[in-house]
Amino acid sequence: MYCMQRRLSESGHLIPALKSEDLYALKDITFVSGFVNIEGGFISPSKSLDFLSNLEYIGGRGSHHGYTLQILANNEIEYLGFKSLKQITSGHVVIKLNAKLCYGYTINWKKFMTKDFNIIYERNTPNHTCVDKGRICNETCVQEEGCWGPGPKMCVQCKNFIKDDECANHCPIENGLVSVKNTERKEKKGLFVGPQSSIRSFARSSIRSFARSFIRSFVHSSVNSFVSSSIRSFVYLFIRSFIRLFVR
Numbered sequence: 001m002y003c004m005q006r007r008l009s010e011s012g013h014l015i016p017a018l019k020s021e022d023l024y025a026l027k028d029i030t031f032v033s034g035f036v037n038i039e040g041g042f043i044s045p046s047k048s049l050d051f052l053s054n055l056e057y058i059g060g061r062g063s064h065h066g067y068t069l070q071i072l073a074n075n076e077i078e079y080l081g082f083k084s085l086k087q088i089t090s091g092h093v094v095i096k097l098n099a100k101l102c103y104g105y106t107i108n109w110k111k112f113m114t115k116d117f118n119i120i121y122e123r124n125t126p127n128h129t130c131v132d133k134g135r136i137c138n139e140t141c142v143q144e145e146g147c148w149g150p151g152p153k154m155c156v157q158c159k160n161f162i163k164d165d166e167c168a169n170h171c172p173i174e175n176g177l178v179s180v181k182n183t184e185r186k187e188k189k190g191l192f193v194g195p196q197s198s199i200r201s202f203a204r205s206s207i208r209s210f211a212r213s214f215i216r217s218f219v220h221s222s223v224n225s226f227v228s229s230s231i232r233s234f235v236y237l238f239i240r241s242f243i244r245l246f247v248r
Contacts, residue, residue: 023051033059040073048149050081060090073097079149080104092118102130106137106146140167
């Protein structure tokens with residue numbers, strides 16, 4: 001995957017950079033067998049590379065000058081947004097000369113690499129400047145693991161709980177399910193995953209909820225079955241009596 005920088009046309013005019021919305025055609029990519037090279041000025045404007053937010057694996061086959069991932073001189077990028085990345089199989093990682101880039105310095109890049117290759121992260125926004133501007137990992141993230149950008153959806157690893165790819169500090173359990181409010185203020189229910197003790201509590205609550213639901217369903221179905229059986233018996237007796245009346 002090679003995203004070219006701005007270049008001159010045959011007539012000598014500067015070809016404008018791609019717009020970020022043009023690249024959302026890549027949104028569903030999860031695996032790149034070769035390399036990813038993103039060079040300066042190819043998208044304008046864009047704060048992140050979240051059009052690759054579903055990318056999980058970079059294979060490194062036929063790497064670009066030995067680099068499997070290179071993000072170079074992109075002046076508008078503020079965070080990477082590679083929230084699904086799991087593995088870089090081979091090749092070096094180079095991220096430098098991105099004037100507004102933060103968060104990348106928090107990543108433990110070695111965790112994603114299966115072999116011992118160089119990681120060059122330099123001449124981006126200084127770390128202390130990012131901290132001073134409040135551009136730091138969300139409190140729901142494991143700080144030692146870092147994050148791909150701002151907010152609870154960009155954590156490399158959640159500190160406490162996770163639901164729908166979003167980290168959370170609390171898990172309010174209600175009948176084995178978690179009641180949350182979405183942006184439209186409509187009730188929405190889903191499952192949380194968290195520490196082992198909370199999972200046990202959740203499991204017990206879920207079993208109780210299932211048992212109550214099963215008993216209610218059983219009683220309801222039994223009543224329905226009884227009513228249906230009574231109606232069938234009544235109809236049968238009525239038809240038999242009607243036939244006997246006319247046969248006689």
